[in-house]
Amino acid sequence: MAVLLLALLAVPPKLPKSSAADKLQRLINANRPPGVFELISEALKDSTLEGVPIDSADGETRGCFPILSG
Numbered sequence: 001m002a003v004l005l006l007a008l009l010a011v012p013p014k015l016p017k018s019s020a021a022d023k024l025q026r027l028i029n030a031n032r033p034p035g036v037f038e039l040i041s042e043a044l045k046d047s048t049l050e051g052v053p054i055d056s057a058d059g060e061t062r063g064c065f066p067i068l069s070g
Contacts, residue, residue: 015021044066051063 015025047066051065053061054064056062
């Protein structure tokens with residue numbers, strides 16, 4: 001499996017219709033994905049630079065350097 005789903009982006013609940021609520025909803029929706037991506041990439045930062053030992057199919061342990069791609 002070449003691609004793994006790391007996270008499902010949370011969808012914030014809809015706020016009641018009003019001008020102030022609409023502005024708040026847009027602000028919440030705009031700030032949510034960058035925060036999730038930062039959380040995921042922060043967890044992968046060390047393993048990408050230093051590598052992670054992973055057992056391969058031939059029984060050997062090899063250094064793996066996971067790379068996040070889009």
